[in-house]
Structures are given as C-alpha cells and as structure tokens.
Amino acid sequence: xxxxxxEKTFVLHGVEENFRVDGREREDYRPMELETDIVSxxxxxxxxxxxxxxxLVAVKIEVDAPFPERPYEGKxxxxxxxxxxATPDFEGRGGEELAVQISNAxxxxxxxxNVFDLRKLCILKGKKCxxxxxxxxxxxxxxxxxxxxxxxxxxxxxxTQVPLVKQVDIDGxxxxxxxxxxxxxxxxxxxxxxxxxxxVCKIGERCVVDPNAxxxxxxxxxxxxxxxGRKISTVLQTGTGSLHPVTLLECLTLGVKIAQRxxxxxxxxxxxxxxxxxxxxxx
Amino acid sequence: MPQKIYxxxxxxxxxTSVAVNQRHxxxxxxxxxxxxxxxxxxxHGTYEENGELKSSVAGVREQVxxxxxxxxxxxxxxxxxxxxxxxxxxxxxxxxxxxxTNSRLDSVLPLSAxxxxxxxxxxxxxxxxxxxxxxLQEGDLISAEVQSVHSDGSLSLHTRSxxxxxxxxxxxxxxxxxxxxxxxxxxxxxxxxASVILGNNGFIWICPTINNTDESVGGFIQNLEQVVPKQERxxxxxxxxxxxxxxxxxxxxxxxxxxxxxxxxxxxxVPELLVPEAMVDTAVLTQQRLCMIENE
Numbered sequence: 001x002x003x004x005x006x007e008k009t010f011v012l013h014g015v016e017e018n019f020r021v022d023g024r025e026r027e028d029y030r031p032m033e034l035e036t037d038i039v040s041x042x043x044x045x046x047x048x049x050x051x052x053x054x055x056l057v058a059v060k061i062e063v064d065a066p067f068p069e070r071p072y073e074g075k076x077x078x079x080x081x082x083x084x085x086a087t088p089d090f091e092g093r094g095g096e097e098l099a100v101q102i103s104n105a106x107x108x109x110x111x112x113x114n115v116f117d118l119r120k121l122c123i124l125k126g127k128k129c130x131x132x133x134x135x136x137x138x139x140x141x142x143x144x145x146x147x148x149x150x151x152x153x154x155x156x157x158x159x160t161q162v163p164l165v166k167q168v169d170i171d172g173x174x175x176x177x178x179x180x181x182x183x184x185x186x187x188x189x190x191x192x193x194x195x196x197x198x199x200v201c202k203i204g205e206r207c208v209v210d211p212n213a214x215x216x217x218x219x220x221x222x223x224x225x226x227x228x229g230r231k232i233s234t235v236l237q238t239g240t241g242s243l244h245p246v247t248l249l250e251c252l253t254l255g256v257k258i259a260q261r262x263x264x265x266x267x268x269x270x271x272x273x274x275x276x277x278x279x280x281x282x283x
Numbered sequence: 284m285p286q287k288i289y290x291x292x293x294x295x296x297x298x299t300s301v302a303v304n305q306r307h308x309x310x311x312x313x314x315x316x317x318x319x320x321x322x323x324x325x326x327h328g329t330y331e332e333n334g335e336l337k338s339s340v341a342g343v344r345e346q347v348x349x350x351x352x353x354x355x356x357x358x359x360x361x362x363x364x365x366x367x368x369x370x371x372x373x374x375x376x377x378x379x380x381x382x383x384t385n386s387r388l389d390s391v392l393p394l395s396a397x398x399x400x401x402x403x404x405x406x407x408x409x410x411x412x413x414x415x416x417x418x419l420q421e422g423d424l425i426s427a428e429v430q431s432v433h434s435d436g437s438l439s440l441h442t443r444s445x446x447x448x449x450x451x452x453x454x455x456x457x458x459x460x461x462x463x464x465x466x467x468x469x470x471x472x473x474x475x476x477a478s479v480i481l482g483n484n485g486f487i488w489i490c491p492t493i494n495n496t497d498e499s500v501g502g503f504i505q506n507l508e509q510v511v512p513k514q515e516r517x518x519x520x521x522x523x524x525x526x527x528x529x530x531x532x533x534x535x536x537x538x539x540x541x542x543x544x545x546x547x548x549x550x551x552x553v554p555e556l557l558v559p560e561a562m563v564d565t566a567v568l569t570q571q572r573l574c575m576i577e578n579e
Binding site: 002003004005006007009010013014017019020021022023024025028029030031032033034035047151261262265266268269272273277278279 | 286287288289290291292293294295296371420421422423424450451452453454455507510511513516517520521523524552553554556557558559
C-alpha cells in the first residue's frame with residue numbers, strides 16, 4: 001500500500017493534535033478479539049484479531065535432546081509464516097525478511113530465565129527435554145504486527161498443555177518415556193511473565209502506539225519494546241529513521257506503561273475462558 | 284485520558300445483524316440449485332448443470348423477465364460506463380497512468396483523458412508526456428469516471444470534468460462495492476461539515492468540505508501546508524467510523540444512511556465507536572430510522 005503526500009499530511013497533523021484518523025488518542029489501542037484452542041490437533045493455539053490484523057498461533061510439542069551447554073533446559077522455537085493472502089507483498093519470498101525479524105524478536109524476548117522458565121520443560125537431565133514449536137501464521141496485515149503476534153503467542157502458550165511423563169526407563173543408552181494417555185493429566189505452563197511487545201511508532205515528533213497500516217507508512221521508524229512483568233526484556237528498532245536519546249527514553253517509558261495495561265487486559269480475558277466455547281473461522 | 288484496552292473473546296462476539304422482524308432475502312451459495320425449470324435464461328453468477336440452473340457465487344437472486352442472475356455479496360468491482368470511482372495511481376506509463384480501482388485488473392487513465400492545467404483546449408505535447416509524474420505520481424488518489432469497459436473487463440477512466448481530479452487531504456475507507464447504492468450523484472457535501480465521495484468501486488473518500496470557488500486549475504493542486512482544524516477532523520473521523528459500522532452490519536451506503544448514522548452516533552465519543560457494541564447500536568438505530576421514512 002502506498003499513500004499520497006496529502007494523506008500523509010492528514011495523518012501527521014492528526015497525530016500532532018492527539019486526534020488520529022479513527023478518533024483515537026496517541027496512546028489508545030483498537031479493540032481486539034481473541035480465541036484460544038482454535039486448532040484441534042495442536043497442543044495449544046490462539047487466534048488474535050486486531051482490527052484488520054489477523055494472527056493464528058499454534059504450539060506443537062516434541063521430545064528432543066537438550067543443548068549440551070544447557071542440560072537442564074528445554075527448547076523453544078518460533079517460526080513465522082507470512083501468508084500471501086495477507087498482502088500481495090508476501091508472495092514468494094517477499095515476507096521472509098519480516099518473518100525472520102519477528103521470530104528473532106520473539107526468541108530474544110523469551111530467552112531470559114526470568115521471563116520464561118525453560119527448566120520446566122526438562123525431562124531427563126542432558127538426555128531428554130520437550131521442544132516447543134511455536135508456529136505463527138499471519139493471515140491479514142492491518143498494522144501493528146509485533147504487538148498482535150506477542151499477545152497471540154502468550155495466549156497460545158497459556159493454552160498449551162504439556163503431556164505428563166509418568167515414568168522414564170533407562171536401559172543402557174535407550175531411554176523410554178512413558179507418557180500419560182489421559183488428556184486430563186496435562187500440565188499448563190507458567191506464562192505469568194511472558195513478554196508483551198509494544199510497538200511505539202514515531203510519527204512526526206510524536207510517539208503513538210498501535211499504528212494502523214496507514215500510520216505505519218507515515219512513520220520514519222519505530223521501537224519495539226518487549227516487556228515482561230515490569231522489566232524490559234528486548235528492544236529493537238524497525239524502520240530507517242534514527243532516534244534522539246531523549247525520544248528513545250520516552251518510547252521505552254511509554255512502551256512499558258502500555259505493555260502493563262495490555263497484560264492486565266489479556267489476563268482479564270484469559271480468565272473468562274471456559275471450555276467448549278468454540279467459534280472457529282466460519283462464523 | 285486514554286481509553287480502556289478491549290480484548291474480547293470470540294465467543295462473546297456481538298451479533299451484527301440489523302434485520303429486526305424483516306423478510307430476509309434468500310442467499311444462494313455456490314452450487315445451489317436456483318430453479319429446475321428450463322424456461323429461464325442464464326445470467327451473471329449462474330451456470331447450468333444437468334438441466335438445472337445453479338448459482339456460481341454467494342449472493343442474492345435477481346430476475347428480469349426470464350433472465351435470472353445472482354448478485355454476489357462480496358466481489359471485486361465490475362465497472363460500468365458512467366460510474367464514479369475513487370482510485371490510486373500504481374504506475375506511470377507512456378501516455379497513461381495505471382489506477383488501482385478494486386477491479387480484477389488495473390484501470391487505465393490515458394493522458395488524453397485528463398484536464399491539464401491551463402485550460403480545456405490544449406494540445407498534449409511531448410512535454411506534457413515528460414511532465415506526467417508532476418501531475419499524478421504513484422500513490423496519488425484520484426476521483427474519476429468510467430469512460431469505457433474493455434472486453435477483458437478492465438476499465439478506461441477519464442477526469443474530463445472539474446469535479447474529478449486529484450484528491451487532497453482526507454481519509455480513504457474501503458468497503459464492498461455492493462454496499463454502495465447507485466444514485467444520481469456520488470459527490471456529497473454533507474451539512475455536518477464534510478464532503479464524501481462514494482466511489483462505485485467501494486472506495487469512499489471523506490474530506491473537509493470542498494469550496495467550489497477556484498476550480499480553474501483542473502484539480503491537480505494539493506495544499507500540504509493547510510492544517511485541518513480539530514472540529515472538521517472530528518467530523519471526518521466520526522463519519523469514517525459510522526461508515527465502518529454500517530459496513531459491519533452490511534447496510535447500504537448513501538448520503539441519507541450516512542447522515543442518520545452520524546446523528547445516531549452522537550451519543551458516543553468518536554473512539555468509542557470502534558467498539559463493536561456501539562457500532563451495532565448505531566447501525567440498528569439507523570436502520571430503524573430508515574424504515575420509518577420508507578413507511579411514511
């Protein structure tokens with residue numbers, strides 16, 4: 001999508017006046033819609049729709065060997081797929097760069113043990129652990145992908161059920177796992193502190209959160225702040241522009257503030273979830 | 284004061300239907316049998332199989348004498364001569380521009396079909412060809428009229444009237460083309476202080492009221508210095524949100540429906556209109572008012 005100069009001017013002046021194109025203030029978020037457990041054959045899944053941005057996340061689990069340097073930890077792997085249905089720009093290898101950027105941001109945000117405890121995924125020290133594959137599919141792009149993806153990932157991980165290992169038999173070099181067949185024996189993961197990413201977009205001289213596609217086109221650069229609890233776990237910059245240190249500080253403070261509000265809103269919603277409320281895609 | 288952040292569950296989604304004890308038109312799905320009698324003629328959106336007439340799109344049936352066609356609910360724009368469209372320039376080529384108009388193929392705007400600055404009757408010289416990007420460049424929005432439809436369905440546009448041309452500051456809203464009601468004029472100066480161009484192709488342009496005083500330039504002027512005052516900005520944002528509310532409930536868009544929706548929405552603040560409940564409420568109240576007018 002391209003914008004003409006006049007449209008950009010209109011957006012720019014609106015941000016300056018704290019009255020954006022859709023009437024929001026600079027710190028306002030658009031309403032979102034969330035559904036968990038939407039993919040029946042995944043261990044956990046979530047779909048988040050933020051205006052026109054649509055993200056589907058599914059978590060798969062496999063048994064794997066831990067890294068030799070981290071024998072006590074499980075593995076967490078992010079993969080982003082940019083569907084060409086989202087925008088024609090993603091056709092072929094067009095979405096690859098964005099996909100790598102998002103998955104790198106996520107793995108860096110989830111790396112710290114204070115954020116997400118990978119030791120819970122260990123089955124047998126140095127030999128066996130669970131590996132979580134978090135697959136993210138971008139179905140539609142309407143701006144603010146990072147925030148939507150991080151919320152959906154957190155919801156999907158919250159929804160994920162890790163099977164219970166009843167017994168481990170070690171016979172020489174062979175290790176047999178006896179995994180419980182019962183679905184009720186699964187354990188949920190602790191995602192209390194899982195990071196939320198907030199994109200703070202610099203438009204003109206001001207910073208806005210939750211930019212729509214048109215506003216993203218008007219910005220010279222944005223800062224993505226991943227916040228876990230009250231601490232910043234990762235910061236990255238997208239776009240070409242440069243930032244003044246004062247602006248950067250402002251962005252970070254704003255990001256932390258918004259992330260905490262988002263986190264509260266997400267937990268309020270997750271607590272309302274009851275089983276068998278399927279909606280799916282067709283309704 | 285920043286607004287609350289809403290994350291709602293999909294199972295708590297609000298019902299967007301505005302049909303209150305009304306007759307629903309039957310919606311045919313692809314492959315559904317429309318009629319088994321073979322005295323009918325096969326129109327757009329239908330096909331024949333084993334002597335039965337079936338629908339090839341999801342939509343409502345329309346019948347003119349013996350001709351049955353199915354009009355799709357959502358589709359790309361199928362142009363007709365004389366339609367007003369809003370489009371975006373995607374490419375500058377030799378003697379013509381390519382315009383994105385929500386059709387299956389990009390439309391064409393020939394250099395010979397625009398009013399160049401400096402008078403109606405002017406030869407198009409080679410210099411004009413070199414200057415094309417100064418008139419309209421990639422990304423620019425224009426309003427235009429469909430001049431002809433080619434055999435492959437692609438459109439040829441013209442802006443040979445002073446009301447068409449490049450669009451200045453404002454907002455573009457995209458809706459399904461089937462939601463735009465055809466009417467005599469698609470340019471509306473609403474009394475609430477904004478102008479709306481309802482393009483037949485589903486692109487709606489909302490901008491501050493246009494003063495038709497200095498039009499000798501033929502619509503290639505953009506004033507980027509001018510700041511739209513807050514009041515007008517609020518009106519534009521409210522109209523934008525109202526149009527989206529009407530679209531969510533699949534209501535026809537024309538000047539009266541937009542005006543009514545605007546008036547009914549006044550009890551909400553503009554950002555509140557992004558919340559689905561407020562959108563449906565506005566649409567339902569608008570629908571009721573439109574029904575009342577119809578019954579009178």
